Amino acid sequence: MSMLDIHAKALNCISAAHHEFLLRYKVNAKVVYGIVEGKEDPMFYRGLIEKNLPDGWEVELIPAGCKDKVLKAIEAFDWTRFSPKQICFFVDRDLSCFIEDTPLTAENLYVTDNYSIENDAANFGVFKRILEEVLSISGLKPHEFDLIENRFAAGLALFCEVMTPIMAQILIWRSEGKRPCLNDIDIKNLFTFRDGAIQIRNGFETTLSRLQNVASCVGLSVATKAAIAEAEARFQEKQGTKKFIRGKYLLWFMVEMALEIHRSISSVVARFTSPPKVRVSLGMKNAMIIISPRVRCPRSLNDFLDLNYGKYAIEHNGKAC
Known part of the structure; x- marks a missing residue:
C-alpha cells in the first residue's frame, strides 16, 4: 500500500x-x-x-x-x-x-x-440592496420602491407556489430513501421573465408537466397525484412554502428577478429610459459572493x-x- x-x-x-x-x-x-x-x-x-x-x-x-x-x-x-x-x-x-x-x-x-442559510437571502431588503449597490438602480422614490416591491412579492409568491409541489415530490423521494442530486434539477426550464415579472414557461402550465420535467432531470418517477397531495399537505403544515423551498432555488429566483428588473426598469419605473450601467456582473456563478454580505444574521x-x-x-x- x-x-x-x-x-x-x-x-x-x-x-x-x-x-x-x-x-x-x-x-x-x-x-x-x-x-x-x-x-x-x-x-x-x-x-x-x-x-x-x-x-x-x-x-x-x-x-x-x-x-x-x-x-x-x-x-x-x-x-x-x-x-x-x-x-x-x-x-x-x-x-x-x-x-x-x-x-x-x-x-x-x-x-x-429554514431549508438552508441561503433562505435568509430571499427577502426584499436584500433584493433592494442588490438593485441599488450592484445594478445601479438608485435614487428611487418611496412610491417607486413600492412598485418594485410589489413586483418582487408577486414574483416570489408565484415562484414558491410552483416550487411547492416540486418540493413535495422531493420529500417523497427522500422519504423513500432515494437521494436525487438536486443540483441536476434545472428550474430555469420552468420559468421565463418578461416586462419585470416572472412567468411560467409555455408547455409547463400544469403541475404534472413540471413534475415530469423535474423527475426526468434526476432519472426518477413522479409519484401519484394522491401521494403528492398528501406530501404537499405535510409540507404546508410546517410552513414549507415559506421556510423549506430549497435555498439555492430561491437564490436563483433572487438573481434572475433582479436582472429582469434591471433589464425592464423603463417599463417598471417610467422615468428610466434605459437600464443603468451595472457596477458588477451578476449571475449564479458569483451570486454567493455578491449576496451573502448583504444578508442579516x-x-x-x-x-x-x-x-x-x-x-x-x-x-x-x-x-x-
Whole structure:
C-alpha cells in the first residue's frame, strides 16, 4: 500500500474535516473554528461570525462536503482535549424535520431555521440592496420602491407556489430513501421573465408537466397525484412554502428577478429610459459572493454565536495570544 493509500484510508477513518482541523489548529491563538457543509458556505457564515467576535479574533471555516460529513466530524473530536465552544458545526435543516424522528441537537451544532442559510437571502431588503449597490438602480422614490416591491412579492409568491409541489415530490423521494442530486434539477426550464415579472414557461402550465420535467432531470418517477397531495399537505403544515423551498432555488429566483428588473426598469419605473450601467456582473456563478454580505444574521444564529464563540472569546481573551 502506497503512502497516498494509507493517507486516504486514514482520512476515511477519522473524517477529512477533522484531519483538516488538526492541521490548522493553533494552541492559544485568538481563533475559533467551524465545520460547514459546502465549499460556498464560508461565504455566508464568515462575515456573520466575524461581526460577533471581539477585536483581534478570527474564524477558520472548514468545508466538510455534506451534512453527513459534518456530523461525522463531531463524533471524531476528543472533547476532553478541545472546547466545544471554540469549535462549532453548521448544517442545513433541509427536509430533515419531515423525515427524521429525532432532531439533530448538540450545544455546538447550529441547524438553520429554514431549508438552508441561503433562505435568509430571499427577502426584499436584500433584493433592494442588490438593485441599488450592484445594478445601479438608485435614487428611487418611496412610491417607486413600492412598485418594485410589489413586483418582487408577486414574483416570489408565484415562484414558491410552483416550487411547492416540486418540493413535495422531493420529500417523497427522500422519504423513500432515494437521494436525487438536486443540483441536476434545472428550474430555469420552468420559468421565463418578461416586462419585470416572472412567468411560467409555455408547455409547463400544469403541475404534472413540471413534475415530469423535474423527475426526468434526476432519472426518477413522479409519484401519484394522491401521494403528492398528501406530501404537499405535510409540507404546508410546517410552513414549507415559506421556510423549506430549497435555498439555492430561491437564490436563483433572487438573481434572475433582479436582472429582469434591471433589464425592464423603463417599463417598471417610467422615468428610466434605459437600464443603468451595472457596477458588477451578476449571475449564479458569483451570486454567493455578491449576496451573502448583504444578508442579516438570523437571530437564532446570533444567539448561537454568542453562547459559543462569544463566551469562549471572553473567557480566553487574556490567555490567547
